[in-house]
Each structure stands twice: as structure tokens, then as C-alpha cells.
Amino acid sequence: MRTRPLKVALLGCGVVGSEVARIMTTHADDLAARIGAPVELAGVAVRRPDKVRGGVDPALITTDATALVKRGDIDVVVEVIGGIEPARTLITTAFEHGASVVSANKALLAQDGATLYAAAEQHGRDLYFEAAVAGAIPLIRPLRESLAGDKINRVMGIVNGTTNFILDKMDSTGAGYQEALDEATALGYAEADPTADVEGFDAAAKAAILAGIAFHTRVRLDDVSREGMTEVTAADFASARQMGCTIKLLAICERAADGESVTARVHPAMIPLSHPLASVREAYNAVFVEAEAAGRLMFYGPGAGGSPTASAVLGDVVAVCRNRLNEATGPGESAYTQLPVSPMGDVVTRYHISLDVADKPGVLAQVATVFAEHGVSIDTVRQQGKDGEASLVVVTHRAPDAALSGTVEALRKLDTVRGVASIMRVEGE
Structure with a gap:
């Protein structure tokens, strides 16, 4: 075993960073044995140096992150501060000064991963980011390495x-959205401002990363169609149950049938109870991968939290340190296909539409005519009426999203349609 330690600089010492530091200290001997050399925490950059951080030597604490990554003796920089800046500049500076980088920064990778990849390649260093998507679940490395010889056609999963x-609480207890959110907040699953989660921004960043790796093309956050789940109601779950389905917020990345384009989207959807993703409960994540040769694969586990995320970070640290010892680098960016990202309007799937309509003869015929005029075929219709009002639930066959949008716009103009109560896609069939 080499005696000179590999030196690691840690940017950020919050929930994840502090757990990374703890594991590096408590499992130092095991990490050294697995890598083939000792690993030493050489510095920890923070914004609040006076905060007590148990298990971290105060002598390692610094507020000058730039000076830390510029040190010529640093082998690996671990970035867990998040956000776009100063993370992007710190990472590129680390590459310039000879360090490889392990990051958990999904937002930066989704928005400007190309810049980071280019800097890593230019300086012959590694960029690893297993922790950026789905916490402890091994997902990025299987997509980049284990399935590198296969053709992936679809990645669909619960990544938040x-x-x-x-949604699980709404389904299992009948709670409303706000009640379930309050419980998630009380248990620490939801932030004080849950917007990034419930409006789909977090999942969209992860979808961009997954699509880019799966389809060997550049997919940015702006390319991902995004819808939040704040409008999902108990009535939607009741309708889902009648169809033998439940509701999940899904990230879906697909290769077009002709192979000439890809799509990436995040939105709530009904999925059959028979689908493996339907059984994912509580705060767990799961990702379903469909590959041409390997078939269907599912990755499941805790998708967030200090310990699970730190596990993914340390796995990358071990891999990068091994590469340093062997004077090699792991896989970089693979974007050779340069496939265009199609808009949401090109996506073809099924739909569940709930309408509030007048309870009188001829309404169903009017509604059916609108669907036919826009080329959207109806699969089933369910109608309930009482005291002059009625609800009409229509489930379609597969149709382009643009055709469905045109249908809904036309339905809203009918005098007999008092409102479109709900529109939800049906996936996983």
C-alpha cells in the first residue's frame, strides 16, 4: 500500500458534508484498504466557521474555498454546497489545479454539465456525481458503465x-394535499419552502442528468417539460383506484420510436398497481430502466438524507482515488448522438380527463365530437349526474400531447362544460 495519503478537500459541511467527514474518519482503515492508499481530509470549506461540527478537526475549517481548491496537494475535491455559483467556479478551478471532483450538485450538472465535463477532460481529471440523482441508489454508474454496451430506450422513475x-399518504390515508405536506414537513421530509420538490424542479434536474447519460446526448434543465403535483386531489386518487392505478410524480426520459429524438418530462401520472413503481412507498425512490438487450431493470432505495447521500459520495471518492493511483480516469461525457430533444407536444401517451358538465341530454355526444375532431380516440367514459350537474371522466387511447391540449382547449369553450377538473397522464402500461 502506498504510504503517502490521497488528500480530499470538502466544500460544504452541512447534513451531507458532515456525514462524509464522519465516515472518512471512522472508516479510514477500510477506505485505505479498498483504495490502496490512505485517504486524508485536508480541508473543509464552510460559510460559518463558528458553528460546532462534531467529528471535524477545527484546524481543517476554512472560509476560503477558492484557496482550498487551488492547493497543489489536493487530489480530490468533494463539492456538496449546491447551487450554480460559486460551485461551478470552484469545480473548474479544482480541475485547473490538478484535482478530480466528486459532486452531488444536480442543479449545476443539469444546467451546465457540459462546462464541467469539458474542464475535466481538458485537465485529465475525473468528474463523478453518483449522489446527484437518487441518493444512495447506484444508478449513475450502472448507466455510464454497466449498460454502456446496451441501448437504453426509456428511464422512468420516482426521483424525489x-x-x-x-402522494403515498394521500393514497393510503385519504389525506388532502396540504395535510400530507404538513406531515412531510413535520417529519423533516419537506423543506420549509417545498417549491423545488412539489413543483418538480428537483426531479426535472435529475431527469436532465439521466436523459443525457442514457441517450448519449446533451439534455439541459430547460429541455425538460415540468409539471408539479400541487393540484392532485383526493378525487384524482379515487378515479385512479377505479382504474386499478395509483398516482406518482414521475421523471420520464424516452427515446423516440424512430430513434431520431428524445424527450424528458416530469409530471404526476396514474400508473397501474401492477407496475413495480406503484409499490414504492414513503420517501423512497425507484428508477425503472428499459434497455434493448438487458430488458427491464429497477433500482430502488432511499433517495435522500445525510447518510444515504454520503454513501454515494464516498463510493465516488473511492473510485476516483483508485483512478488517481492508477494514473487513469473514468468515463467522461458521452454526447456523440447529439439527438434533439423534442417538445412535450410530441409525447404520445394515454390521458385521464375529468370534466364538470351540465347534466342534460347530448352533452356526452358534444364532448365525444370534440375528441374526434382533434384525433384523440376515447377508450372509456364514466358519467355521474345529480341535481343538474354531472362529472364526466374520459380515458383516452394513446395520443400526442399536442392533440390532447387542443382537445382540452376546445372543451373549455363548450357551454355545457363548466370546468376541466383534472387532466392526468396514464403511464407504465
Whole structure:
């Protein structure tokens, strides 16, 4: 075993960073044995140096992150501060000064991963980011390495634990959205401002990363169609149950049938109870991968939290340190296909539409005519009426999203349609 230690600089010492530091200290001997050399925490950059951080040597604490990554003796920089800046500049500076980088920064990778990949390649260093998507679940490395010889056609999954917890509670207890959110907040699953989770921003960043790796093309956050789940109601769950389905917030990345384009989207959807993703409960994550040769694969586990995320970070640290010892690098960016990202309007799937309509003869015929005029075929219709009002639930066959949008717009103009109560896609069939 080499005696000179590999030196690691840690940027950020919050929930994840402090757990990374703890594991590096308590499992130092095991990590050294697995890597083939000792690993030493050489510095920890923080914004509040006076905060007590148990298990971290105060002598390692600094507020000058730039000076830390510029040190010529640093082998690996671990970035867990998040956000776009100063993380992007610190990471590129680390590459310039000879360090490889392990990051958990999904927002930066989704928005400007190309810049980071280019800097890593230019300086012959590694960029690893297993912790950026789905916490402890091994997902990025299987997509980049284990399935590198296969053709992936679809990646669909639950990649946000907060939203899955909320939807699971709504389904299992009959709670409303706000009640389930309050419980998630009280248990620490939801932030004080849950917007990034419940409006799908977090999942969209992860979808961009997954699509880019799966389809060997550049997919940015702006390319991902996003809808939140704040409008999902108990009535939607009741309708889902009648169809033998439940509701999940899904990230879906697909290769077009002709192979000439890809799509990436995040939105709530009904999925059959028979689908493996339907059984994912509480704050767990799961990702379903469909590959041409390997078939269907599912990755499941805790998708967030200090310990699970730190586990993924340390797995990358071990891999990067091994590469340093062997004077090698792991896989970089693979974007050779340069496939275009199609808009949401091109996505073809099924739909569940709930309408509030007047309870009188001829309404169903009017509604059916609108669907036919826009080329959307109806699969089933369910109608209930009382005291002059009625609800009409229509489930369609597969149709382009643009055709469905045109249908809904036309339905809203009918005098007999008092409102479109709910529109939800049906996936996983």
C-alpha cells in the first residue's frame, strides 16, 4: 500500500458534508484498504466557521474555498454546497489545479454539465456525481458503465422522496394535499419552502442528468417539460383506484420510436398497481430502466438524507482515488448522438380527463365530437349526474400531447362544460 495519503478537500459541511467527514474518519482503515492508499481530509470549506461540527478537526475549517481548491496537494475535491455559483467556479478551478471532483450538485450538472465535463477532460481529471440523482441508489454508474454496451430506450422513475411521501399518504390515508405536506414537513421530509420538490424542479434536474447519460446526448434543465403535483386531489386518487392505478410524480426520459429524438418530462401520472413503481412507498425512490438487450431493470432505495447521500459520495471518492493511483480516469461525457430533444407536444401517451358538465341530454355526444375532431380516440367514459350537474371522466387511447391540449382547449369553450377538473397522464402500461 502506498504510504503517502490521497488528500480530499470538502466544500460544504452541512447534513451531507458532515456525514462524509464522519465516515472518512471512522472508516479510514477500510477506505485505505479498498483504495490502496490512505485517504486524508485536508480541508473543509464552510460559510460559518463558528458553528460546532462534531467529528471535524477545527484546524481543517476554512472560509476560503477558492484557496482550498487551488492547493497543489489536493487530489480530490468533494463539492456538496449546491447551487450554480460559486460551485461551478470552484469545480473548474479544482480541475485547473490538478484535482478530480466528486459532486452531488444536480442543479449545476443539469444546467451546465457540459462546462464541467469539458474542464475535466481538458485537465485529465475525473468528474463523478453518483449522489446527484437518487441518493444512495447506484444508478449513475450502472448507466455510464454497466449498460454502456446496451441501448437504453426509456428511464422512468420516482426521483424525489418528498413528493412520493406526500402522494403515498394521500393514497393510503385519504389525506388532502396540504395535510400530507404538513406531515412531510413535520417529519423533516419537506423543506420549509417545498417549491423545488412539489413543483418538480428537483426531479426535472435529475431527469436532465439521466436523459443525457442514457441517450448519449446533451439534455439541459430547460429541455425538460415540468409539471408539479400541487393540484392532485383526493378525487384524482379515487378515479385512479377505479382504474386499478395509483398516482406518482414521475421523471420520464424516452427515446423516440424512430430513434431520431428524445424527450424528458416530469409530471404526476396514474400508473397501474401492477407496475413495480406503484409499490414504492414513503420517501423512497425507484428508477425503472428499459434497455434493448438487458430488458427491464429497477433500482430502488432511499433517495435522500445525510447518510444515504454520503454513501454515494464516498463510493465516488473511492473510485476516483483508485483512478488517481492508477494514473487513469473514468468515463467522461458521452454526447456523440447529439439527438434533439423534442417538445412535450410530441409525447404520445394515454390521458385521464375529468370534466364538470351540465347534466342534460347530448352533452356526452358534444364532448365525444370534440375528441374526434382533434384525433384523440376515447377508450372509456364514466358519467355521474345529480341535481343538474354531472362529472364526466374520459380515458383516452394513446395520443400526442399536442392533440390532447387542443382537445382540452376546445372543451373549455363548450357551454355545457363548466370546468376541466383534472387532466392526468396514464403511464407504465
